[in-house]
Amino acid sequence: MFGLHYRLEKHGMALVLGIIFVASIGGLVEIAPLFTIDETVEDAPDMRLYTPLEVAGRNIYIREGCYACHSQMIRTLRDEVERYGPYSLAVESKYDHPMQWGSKRTGPDLARIGGKYSDEWQVTHLIDPRAVVPQSIMPSYRFLATTALRTDDLGLHLKALSRVGVPYTDDMIANATKDAIAQAGADGSEGLSSRYGDATQARVFDGNPGRVTEMDALVAYLQILGRLTDAAHANSQPAEE
Amino acid sequence: MVAQLTRAERQFALLTLGLLALCGLLMAAGANDDLFALHGGLILAFAVGLGFLVISGLDAPEPADGRLAEYYDDPSRVAIVLTMGWALFGLAVGDWVAWMLAYPQLTFDAAWASFGRIRPIHTTGVIFGFGGNALIATSFHVVQRTCRTRLAGQFSPWFVLLGYNLFCLLAVSGYPLGITQSKEYAEPEWYVDLWLCIVWVTYLVLYIRTLARRREPHIYVANWYYLAFIIVVAMLHIVNNIAVPVAWNHARAYSAFGGVQDAMTQWWYGHNAVAFFLTAGFLGMMYYYLPVRAQRPIFSYRMSIISFWGITFMYMWAGSHHLHYTALPHWVQTLGMTFSLILLVPSWGSAANALLTLNGAWHRVRDDATLRFMMVAAIFYGLTTFEGSFMAIRAVNSLSHYTDWTVGHVHAGALGWVALISFGALYSLTPALWGRARMHSAWAVEAHFWLALAGTLIYVFSMWNSGVIQGLMWRTYDAGGTLAYPFIDTVVAMHPYYIARAVGGALFLSGAAIGAWNVWMTIRGPAAASQPAVDDRPLTVLAGE
């Protein structure tokens, strides 16, 4: 074996090909089947899509690096389930490109934050976390409430998402901007609920009906987290000790 | 820089810069998004700035004919200066981030300065800025010395080095503006990723062509590692960053992967960025500078073969240990854990090989702080990989995951291994490349060593404490069977450890500042009367002949 290697070391290209071959195996065996084995992602017929406003909010979540302090993945451990709610299922982040599972909990998990607090709580907390939780070390995001949300390119965003497999229809893509503005409290939200379902939450999220701000989008996103499907609540497999 | 190029090569450099400037201009003028326009402007400015440099040297005398018979060290020299610059920048930002977790007011209420935007500046600055430049500087040097040949290109080494630094610049300037795709260690957006792809493939071609020109029959072990680093990072980078941009003139793109598939792809990438960027590349560094400095041959040739292929094969399976107890299918988690445990064998093989090489040279370790940097780095490499394999056990990970324990593990590797081996290598390389007998101040190397070691220990011990405390508090039940601590109590409990960590970081940073001063003074200092007579080939190469 060492004799063989002694000869291999004399051929640069053989070394290159050897490395490529040896290094490819692990990834192929572990990743490729995740796309083909059906049980990997559960069925959830009630799974709904993010609305354009929620997509915009999600992009703000990514931009601000909230994932650096917050996870969105409740593990199958008893204490996590008791603290945060039913453990996360793969299907819940099926439309997340990329996922926001996170790797560090400087702050609590947010996978089921939707509906836990009122909009006012969220807005006050984002503007000044220490006004709500005095010992908090979360940064303040005051500027979100005064920054207008860019909505004119949301159709392009939905279009790109549909290219990577999120089932947005042409109708949704064409009305993306209109739907975002409607959901943030301006009137005319009928089209919105016919496209995204009756459960869609349309209201003034940031307490300021005058304009659509980044705060509207981010709070709309936070309020939908964990509520795209009921699959996790219906799941009867117990958590581990 | 320019003086080493022929006139035709200078013109080619100008042409390349012109194309780059054109891309920048197009991006700036045609953008559908302000941030994209800003980055276009930055690319334009970068290209024009370098263009002036080339034009000002365009008519300088051409290099002497004999240049192709000599080593080409100018790119390494520039890379050393860049390495130290990025080190200071990345470490300073790291310490700022550390203080921020103790005192959140340190964001000064500025949108660009919030924790989530600054933290990736730290990780990119140290890993890619500091680590990447150190790897480029040393790989160029090592491949030439161990192959007894000049780099197989005159312009391409510059393209690789400066193009890579443009990538780093675009990355770290993007985060405070809000350009990120959120994938850890792969935050830059699609157009920056494409640029890195071009640069990286050039790097690979340059490396392979240089190996092909070698005048040694065998390819020395350090080059196997550098080669694996370059090849596998290319594979990881390309796959993990596949994305569909919102528009050609828009900064944002959406990853081709979603949900659980994305999680697995991301951590296949993330863990192997650790394996092939932060480990394989630096092992290459260790396999050259440590034996040369100690003037001893590598302890065991067979052990290096087993370790090399073990690491190359097994790391690729281990990524799923980042996803224990998550929605990732159980079988993948089990595979990840199993391979992480076996991975300890080749990892300790490398660490032991390094330490046993020093056997017989302990007096040098005692007297020479540069060699001590490398020895302590090998020890930390052994500790970190042991800890990593331990944390990959599901039951242990249930406690450590999401806590500061991970951060402690990261920095045991990052400070103790990556940074220390790099400083050791730089202290050997700098005097050699500038023809100095030794570093400007031996005392300063000594001071740097102790500051770095103290900083690392303080950092790692405080994070072990805070991580274990946090993990235990999260899962503690009171007598009534309910969770004992609300989340915020665990945040409060971390406070003293966050201060300790930041103090440790400040020590580490001040050590690096002394190092940067010392490197600078060495460069500025007088040349040695005569070149030191040490052979710059590792002894095994000689013995193998």
Ligand code: HEM
């Ligand atoms: C002055 C020395 C340093 C200080 C004070 C420092 C501080 C920090 C802090 C505060 C974090 C964020 C931790 C958190 O989110 O809770 C961090 C993360 C990180 N740092 Fe450093 N750092 C230093 C040096 C380095 C070096 C030299 C490297 C690499 C070569 C490095 C690599 C990383 C990585 C990879 C992470 C992300 C860890 C994770 O996601 O788990 N750091 N650092």
Ligand code: HEM
């Ligand atoms: C045998 C070798 C190693 C094994 C098995 C290993 C294993 C692990 C494990 C289990 C985690 C925690 C994952 C989690 O719970 O989220 C981790 C995180 C990490 N390790 Fe290692 N490790 C090894 C060597 C190293 C080395 C040498 C470094 C060098 C710097 C390193 C850098 C990191 C980083 C940066 C992370 C944090 C990733 C993140 O969450 O952002 N590891 N490693």
